[in-house]
Amino acid sequence: MTAQTQPTSGLAGVPLSLEPLTRKDFTSDQEVRWCPGCGDYAILAAFQGLMPELGIQRENTVIISGIGCASRFPYYVDSYGMHSIHGRAPSIATGVAITRPDLAVWVVTGDGDALSIGGNHLIHALRRNVNITILLFNNRIYGLTKGQYSPTSELGKVTKSTPFGSVDVPFNPISLALGAEASFVARSVDSDRHHLSGVLRAAIEHRGAALVEIYQNCPIFNDGAFDNLKGPEAAQSLIPLEHGQPVLFGVDQEFGIVRGADGELTTAKVADVGLDAVVVHDAHRPDPSLAFQLSRLTDTGVLRQSPVGIFRDVERPSYDDEARQQVETARATVTGPDALQRLVTGHDTWTVR
Amino acid sequence: MRQVRTLDRVVIRFAGDSGDGMQLTGDRFTAESASFGNDISTLPNFPAEIRAPQGTLPGVSSFQLHFANFDIVTPGDRPDVLVAMNPAALKANVADLARGGLIVVDTADFTRRNLARVNYESNPLEDGSLEDYQVVALDLTGLTMGAVAEFGLGRRDSSRAKNMFALGLLSWLYSRPEEGTLRFLSQKFADKPAIRDANMAAFKAGVAYGETTETFAVRYEVAPAPMPKGEYRQISGNLATAYGLMVGAEKAGLTLFLGTYPITPASDILHELSRRKAHGVLTFQAEDEISAVGAALGASFAGALGVTSTSGPGMALKAETIGLGVMTELPLVVVDVQRAGPSTGMPTKTEQADLLQVMYGRNGESPVAVLAAQSPSDCFDTAVEAVRIAVTYRTPVVMLSDGYLGNGAEPWRIPDLASIPEIDPGFATEPNSTDHNGDPIFLPYLRDPETGARPWAIPGTKGLEHRIGGIEKSAGTGNVSYVPGNHEAMVKARQAKIDNIPVADVVVDDPSGEAKLLVVGWGSSYGPITAAVRRVRAAGRKVAQVHVRSINPLPANLGEVLRGYDKVLVPEMNLGQFTMILRARYLVDAECWSRVRGLPISLSELADDLVTRIDRLEGDASSDTADNLDTPDQEDAQ
The missing domain is CATH 3.40.920.10 (Pyruvate-ferredoxin oxidoreductase, PFOR, domain III)
Structure with a gap:
């Protein structure tokens, strides 16, 4: 731990805009080229709607993406951005975040980009708690390469590359992030703009690495993957997590999450068990075990049930703050314009006359 | 007594x-x-x-x-x-x-x-x-x-x-x-x-x-050796590299960011720079080689000097990101302290066999500047030069060192840092063009007519917001482009930028001016070649020597120099990688003198062979034989 107190807001070092910005300021001149009906449009709209509300300078916003449909995102936002290479966006963003505390750094990635080819970078970025916000667009399929199964596709899924059904067990991205010691982990759905905006705001305002999994429909290669979580079904299938509130769902909040006899979380009728038996969500709990248990309420196959909201949001020193602090502390010990000359010269010298 | x-x-x-x-x-x-x-x-x-x-x-x-x-x-x-x-x-x-x-x-x-x-x-x-x-x-x-x-x-x-x-x-x-x-x-x-x-x-x-x-x-x-006047210290190649990177960054006014992953024999560069926080150096030990170079490139995008250090296996892993550096045209210094390969090879033993990997080991037409240090202390000058080229030309630069240079030490006349020229990062601060309405706009891929480099506009600069990436860029705007003619023009522009980096001519060491055999070296073979050449001359033979520091681009006079000799011999610790480049580029009958043993080239072996070859070339094998060279006190003497 360092002597100085580190900032607690993710945007602490980012300069504020003098004039109010609008959604238009965050819209680039590039034509958006996702397929008609793609969930990415809704996410982009939510993002462009949120950005002016944050009040920060547009030029201090950086979006780094990898490869995949989602990763075209930076082209459409008029800020600084890099559409990099497959899986490496968290690494590139790490270099940006360490060297520039005055930037709001976003990573846009997909389930293939973040969890397959870039899995190593994702878990280490989360573990280090670099001050970046990662938006993981999860459509449970490879879209850009036209329809192969992804690390979040359900077991048995028939795709171009698994004509006999996938025999690969999928990741649960929330469980993975929690296992990687992430300090902020959340989930939202492309079609619920209000919920998504709220989660994104909380994520960027979190100091440290934030992972937001966004369920995103791919109308071409995996259409309807999240239909059970949308429309009239949503009340029965989405389990909203709100800090300090009992975990309730259903049209009339008639269901609750309770702790079973063996310690596992299960669903019960509130009428049967009483409101006091329902687990109260605590996103700030230092121990991630409960958040992990909540993450396991997600179906691994076809999605019929899934918690959404902020699973975990705890304060932990961010890597980049600590790294810069070490430099600042050390810098105070060296004085004079010839410091580098003295270092290069060293102590053990001799003179030839 | x-x-x-x-x-x-x-x-x-x-x-x-x-x-x-x-x-x-x-x-x-x-x-x-x-x-x-x-x-x-x-x-x-x-x-x-x-x-x-x-x-x-x-x-x-x-x-x-x-x-x-x-x-x-x-x-x-x-x-x-x-x-x-x-x-x-x-x-x-x-x-x-x-x-x-x-x-x-x-x-x-x-x-x-x-x-x-x-x-x-x-x-x-x-x-x-x-x-x-x-x-x-x-x-x-x-x-x-x-x-x-x-x-x-x-x-x-x-x-x-x-x-x-x-x-x-x-x-x-x-x-x-x-x-x-x-x-x-x-x-x-x-x-x-x-x-x-x-x-x-x-x-x-x-x-x-x-x-x-x-x-x-x-x-x-x-007795003490007569050396040029000055203050001296002892220095190893890896330490000299670390200092060169620090001095280069300071001359450019940039924060030095090292993203790296431990690997023999390059780790000492990380160890040294991680101790230099008092000089503002940021070091990042990544989870792997790929992330290390990714973070370095990200730091450069953000306006720092991104550097990564590695050895052969790490170079292989970094190739894709270096390609991204070529495409995004950002400064990036990659230090490759070569070791014996392939694969894990012999990590503690030296070799010069990464040259072709560094030159050509990326997908597509992906030119980068390549510099090779020739001695432990020369790693300092080479690192400063690598920073200068990376920053000025917005390009990845690979600096080749090796285990022999990295761990070896020699006396070093301590440079006066004030005498080293400044490096101008020339950050873009204002629009550089106008649109059809005459309104100012920023074109992130508008090239400097002199250097061929694109502007470096860093995040936080108002009005210059732009997006870059690995997809082919349209000249000027930097927008995604699949236009055939644009791609060809951009491929050629990236190549021309590297080709046109000014590089000092090679200096031919041919005291008599009558040598028929030219020995060409690069990198750490400088020491053994120079010693062998001295010994050959001490034995009364005529031989010429050049040593090449800039491998890409090559010095402008090199072709002419090579063609001026009857025979060109290239001692290398590989199977002929630089020889292949010279033959391809200049159509000269250069011959490789290859040793790949994980050890520096043996000067006596090389000297003996040079004498035999020279005598054959001169058509006079009756003079002193190679055996006469083994007078120990003559070794290395000028």
Whole structure:
């Protein structure tokens, strides 16, 4: 731990805009080229709607993406951005975040980009708690390469590359992030703009690495993957997590999450068990075990049930703050314009006359 | 007084178990010799294992040092003196020793069991097998234990000071100054007084042993070498690289960001820079080689100087990201401290076989600037130059070093940093064009007419917001483009940018102007080639030499120089990678002189072969034969 107190807001070092910005300021001149009906449009709209509300300078916003449909995102936002290479966006963003505390750094990635080819970078970025916000667009399929199964596709899924059904067990991205010691982990759905905006705001305002999994429909290669979580079904299938509130769902909040006899979380009728038996969500709990248990309420196959909201949001020193602090502390010990000359010269010298 | 004999040059090799402190002993002898004013060149040789079983051949660690009263360029082929701390060290090294050489050997471990461990059937100290050498067999361990008995250390800590006894003895034998080592020991073990005192006592006991016993009939002196005036220090290649990167970054006014992953033999660059936070250096030990270079490129995008350091296997992993650096046209310095490959190869052994990987090991037409350092201290200048090119031309630059340069040390005339020119990052701050309405706009891929470089507009700069990436860019706007003609134009523009980096002409060393054979080198073979060329000339032959620092682009006059000789020979520690480039580029019949043994090129082997070749070329094989070259005192002499 360092002597100085580190900032607690993710945007602490980012300069504020003098004039109010609008959604238009965050819209680039590039034509958006996702397929008609793609969930990415809704996410982009939510993002462009949120950005002016944050009040920060547009030029201090950086979006780094990898490869995949989602990763075209930076082209459409008029800020600084890099559409990099497959899986490496968290690494590139790490270099940006360490060297520039005055930037709001976003990573846009997909389930293939973040969890397959870039899995190593994702878990280490989360573990280090670099001050970046990662938006993981999860459509449970490879879209850009036209329809192969992804690390979040359900077991048995028939795709171009698994004509006999996938025999690969999928990741649960929330469980993975929690296992990687992430300090902020959340989930939202492309079609619920209000919920998504709220989660994104909380994520960027979190100091440290934030992972937001966004369920995103791919109308071409995996259409309807999240239909059970949308429309009239949503009340029965989405389990909203709100800090300090009992975990309730259903049209009339008639269901609750309770702790079973063996310690596992299960669903019960509130009428049967009483409101006091329902687990109260605590996103700030230092121990991630409960958040992990909540993450396991997600179906691994076809999605019929899934918690959404902020699973975990705890304060932990961010890597980049600590790294810069070490430099600042050390810098105070060296004085004079010839410091580098003295270092290069060293102590053990001799003179030839 | 003992008789004192004057020598021009001596090569000493200290050899022992990897836990015997041979690297430290060699370092100290080097420091003493350097501060005395000798020219020096060193070759540490580590075992592959961290701690191989004690007393075995794989566990032998050695440090070779060449010191002289003249300007030398290699650590020497054959040691004149071998200090062997156990049977394994003797066995592993004695074949390299020059005939008639001196062996100082610790007899403490010469038990039947230890001899058997290294397949000595009889004791070499007694069976006459060493009769071609002068053997000084001492119980160094026992003498050391006696000297440090008063400090109350355990048996293990007492005997561990034996390397300092050996150092003291050798320091006496070669009339080395002693104060530096005593000061060093008192500082190194300042917080362990008993160990400090024991080491200092062992060192002094070694000196006294030489002085008072009749073991040595003579002692030797090697006078200081005439070197250009100035203040000197000793420096290794990896340290010089770290300093060069720091100085380059400061000259450019940029924060130095090192993203890296530990790998032999490059890790010392990370170790050094991670200690330099007081100078504003940020280091990031990533989860892998790919993330290391990714973070470095991200730092450059954000306006810092992104650097990554690695060795061959790491270069392979970084290739895709370096390609992204080529496409996004951002500054990036990649230091490749080469080691023997392929695959894991021999991590502790040197090689020059990453050249083609660095030049061509990426997808697509992906040119980068490539510079090769030629000596440990030259790593400093090469690193500064790499920063200058990366920043000025917005491009990845690969700096090639190798295990021999990285770990080897030599005297270095300390540069006056104020005399090194500034580097202008020239950040873009304003729009650089206008749209069809005449309104100012920023074109992130509008090239500077002189350098061919694109503007470097960093996040936080108002009005210059833009997006870059790995997809082909439209000239000017930088927007995604699949237009055939644009792609070809961009491929050519990226190539032209590298081709047009101004590079100093090669300087031909051909004193007579009549040589028919030209020896062309690059990288760390500079030392052995230069020494071989000197020896060949001393034997009355004419030979020309050039050494190439900039591999991409190549110096403009190189083709003309190559065509001016009947024969071009390229000594390389690979199977002919630079030779292939020269043949392809210039259509000359360059021939590779290849050695791939994990060791620096042997100057005597090269010199002998050069003489044979020259004599054949001159059509006069009747003059001095190659055998005449083996006069040890002629080695390396100008």
